[in-house]
Every structure is written in structure tokens, then in C-alpha cells.
Amino acid sequence: MSGNTITHQTAAAGERIGSTRVAPVTYHRAARELGLRRSEFDLAVHLGRVRTVPDEGGGGRRVPRDEIDRIRTADGFPEVLRAAVRVVGTAQGAALMDVTTARFTRLARLGLLVPVKFYVNRYRAVVWLYLAEELRQFKADERNTALLTGRTPGGLRDQLGEGLDLRPRNWRGRHLGFLLRQAHDPWARAAAVASLLDAAEVSDVVTDPYERSHLRRFRPAPVPHGSPGSPAAQVAEEIVTAADPDEVDWLRSDLAAAVDAARLHRPAPRPAAAAHAPAVPVPHGPDPVPRERAKPEPPAAEHPTPREVERPGRLSGIFGRLWRRDC
Template identity: 50%
Template sequence: MTVQQCHEPGTAVAGVPFGRAARELELKPREFELAVQLGHVRTVAAGPGGRRRVPREEIERHTARPGFPDTLRTRVWVVGTAEGAELMGISPARFGRLARAGCFAPVRFYVNRYRAVVWHYLAADLVEFADASPDLLTGRTPPALRTALAEREDRRARTWRARRIDQLLALAEDPWERAAVMASVLGPEQLADAVPDPCERAYVSALRPELAYGRSNAPAGREVIDRVTLAAAPDEIERYRRRLTVALAEARVIRQAPMPKGPPVAGSQVVPALMAGEPMAATSGAPTTGTGGSPGVRQATPSGFRALWSWLRRRRAPLARD
């Protein structure tokens, strides 16, 4: 789904700070964060430093909709493997095979205490896939899918990267920022090879957004996160390098990269997502834990679970168009 952000370059637009907007929309901080990333809640540039806010009319648009706040919450309803399998009516094992094959893209992840990556998915995506591919939910796994699973690597990180890059590109307002987004999935050696000019490389490095929130300070945790955020397969690396080359050519037409004033900054100095909004509690990337459930996953009651399932199926087409 395309992220839609409203802005007038060079102008400051009054709006509601992110923390207050989340409260008025009755969203938890991580739900609000995801709503902005997915384009369900539009933001505007507001003041110096790239800070963004939510227009008052955007909040009123959501609060005036029938079913508020459940309709908006359902759009950002995130599930793990067990809940996703239950939602689709399949076993967790089959769900895992479909996810590893890249049939649907994760929307976020975290690294648990055992340094294992735990993936989360949008419930709406799973319902859409279930409606479009019912033959993959029952019976024997089709031969083509079995072959793909045997021959290809786990594609969950790759599909997550593609989704995250699309989100960040939609938020980038400057060609150099767009180049930095493309560079964010390349390792240091690949970036040095793709951007040989030291001034350009320093500028792009300073603008690189963080793909994942809450990066670990522990070396082992960083290694796991890097395996998710950095392109790995040769064809994927080459594809992002080509896109970076195109983005750099477009950026040079606008202006040349400035001379670096200091060492490159590992992280974004622009607004890749929520970081330029008002600081919010519980947005550090440490997953929230519901009662008796998996970290970061909203726990629904059985009756509520069935109601949301029915609602998602009825609303699948409008969701795809929004």
C-alpha cells in the first residue's frame, strides 16, 4: 500500500503533535507509528528541523468515520505466526512455509532474548492473501511452491526490506534523501563501491534512515538486525545499487553534495518516519507485551477475533483502495 504524506515544500503547516494525535485517534504509540508508516494517517511538515505533525482535519476525518476507533485499529492490527495462522484457518507450519516463500510481507519484526527474529504481519494482508489464493491454504503444498521453498532462501527479510524501502521513499521529499533510502540496505563495502565519491558517500551516509526501530546496543543483537536490514542476495544487492545510481544522478541535477563538516552520521538527520515527530512513549522498538500473549501483538477475545475477521473480509476491497 502506498504511503501518502501531505506537505508543501519550504512551508510550515500547523498541526497536532504526534503524541496528542495518537491519543485523539485512540491508538497505542506503536499502532500510531504503523498507521503513519502505512499512510493511514497523513502528516505535514511543521516547522524547522523536519518535524512533522498531523493536520486537525485528518484527525476529524478519522473520528467522523462510522465504527471509529475500531475501523482504524483494524487497519493496523498486527499478528504473529500463531494468530495469523488461526486467522487464515491453517496450521502454523503451513503459515510459516507461505511466509518464508514470500507470499506475504512482514510489516515489522523484533529480536527476542534468544536472538531470534520474530516477524509480525498485518491481519488485512493475510485476509487479502487468503481470499486471493484459497488453493494454497488446503491440501498438499503445490509442487511449484515446494520447489521454491527448497531452492530459495527465507524471503521474509527481503520482502520486509522492500516494503520498508517503499514506505521511506514515500516520505522522502528531497532527491538526496531518496538516494539515502536506497543506500540504507547496502553494507559499507557495497556502499563504497556504489558511491566512490567521498563527499557524496558522506552526505548519503549522514542522511541514511534507520530501517528498524530500537536497534540493539549488544553486538550480537546488531548482527541479527543487520542480517534483516541489509540486502544479502547478489541479485537484490545489484537491484538496489542500480536504483541508487539512478537516484544519485537525479540528485546531482538538483545540487551537488556538500563538503562533509565532520565524520558521517550513522542514522537519519531527516524525517524517515516518526523520528521527527513529538517523542512518544513505547516507541523505542522494545515490543509491548499483552496479557498472556506474544510481545507486540494485540490479543483479541474469541468473539472479537471472529468479528474482526468478518469485518476484514467485508472491508478488504476498500482497504486496498485507500
């Protein structure tokens, strides 16, 4: 074997080692190297504190090696990172801000404290979680002193008495921001907006069945809460789906604009026969086209579902009662 061959093999081995070293790593490994629990790591990604990239093999997202090195060499690591992703519930949050739990809940329902996570406990009650860092910042701001110690203004008290609760809406807005940051394709951005709307609303805005089918390909994974169809999952679905009329109108407008942008970027795929079919009414009577050459039907999944035909009430009685509980 010649010396040149040995040199070539050694260099190739070095390249393989180097490529392994710089290759993006899985979430599990990145969390371990950053000293975070998986839930803490997921929240760090959600907040944009950890940069991720799409997996070239189509296996989700990964974390670049240089991103892990950047975080590990930052001042105050790992304490600063752990503090940034620490979440607290109502009782802990109230203690952190030195207020009663009742006042804390009122501030959250008024939209002044924005939850970052939620879960449904075994009693089917929604438990909201907040970033401890944001609560400390709210308390330190002198403009909020009256809200923490004084009497709630009469107008705000009236709104609370009428059932105002902006926690679900504020969480949806925060969640949409995360989904849009993760979307690197115009269709994925449109799908992120669509994920917060009822299926009937999406069908009303996006009338083309092939575009709706394409949107579903990019639909973000649902927020996991209980097994599918369970009471916890149903409550979570109510929270994820926009309910307020003005919020629905805003999302519908955003979805229409996002689909327009995606259509210009790359039209949704469709069968060739459908793409070139003339836009003329279909005549009544026997179909003269041979069966094997008939125009393909839209995707079967696009036939109206019971949810699309008959939209149930946004908030069921039991869900309204759950929200009225101070969690």
C-alpha cells in the same frame, strides 16, 4: 488607549489562537487523539493511513490538524482504523486463516504472505508480524484455496528444502516504500535506498566522498532493536541489509539513478577550494603550497573502515540457524 489599539490587540490574539489550533501536532498527541497506542500509530504512518509533514522547526515530522479531523470523521472510526493496524504473529495468523502454523510459515517463506514488522525476542529468534487485514483478504481470495488446503507444489517444496525464505527481502521492499514516501528531497530518496545496502556497496556506487557524506546527513533513523552492538541489534542489521545478489544489484542500480537525480537537483556541498581545484595529478615530493592554504582533505569519516575493506559474510552461521526456525 484608543479603540483601534484594543481592536488590533484582540485580532492578534485571535490569530495566535487560530494558528495554535491549526498547527501540526506531535506523534504522541496525534496517537492519543486517534485512540491508538504509539506502536499502532507508527504503523498507521508507515502504511500511509496517516499523513505527516516535516516539522518546520527541524524536530522530525508532525501530523496536520486537518488530517486528524479527517480520520476522526471517517465512517467506522475508530474501529476501522484499529483493525487496519492490527498485527498478528505466526500462531495467531495461522488461526485466522484456519491453517497449521507449518503451512502458514511455508506460505510466508515463499513470499505469499508479506510481514509488516519484526522483532528479535530474548532467545535471539526473529519474530515476524503480519497485518491481520491482509491475511483475511488472502484467505477470502478463491485463487488461494489450493494453497490453503492442497499439497504444496513440488517445485516450491524443493525451494523450501534449499532454504528459501523471502520474509526478510519482502520486509525490506515494504520498508523501502515507506522511506520513499517520507522522503521529500532527492538526496533523502537516495539515502533511503542506500540505507538497505552494505557500506562497501554504497562506496562502490557513490565514489565521491562528499556525496557519501551528504547522503549520511539524510540517512533514515535505523530500525531500533536492542542496544547498539547487542546480539539483537546485529540480527536486526542483517535483516535490514540486502543480501541476495539480484536484490543488491537492483538496489545498486536504483541508488546510482537516485544520486544522479539528486546531483542534478542540487550538487552535494563541498569546500570551495575542492570545488574549483584543477583535475590534475598530485606531484610527488614536498608540497609547495603553504599549510594554511593546502587543499582540504575529504571528511575524516570517509577513510575505509574495516567493514568497507573486508566485507564479512552476509549471513553468519547463527543467523542462518535463527532464520531456519519457524517463528
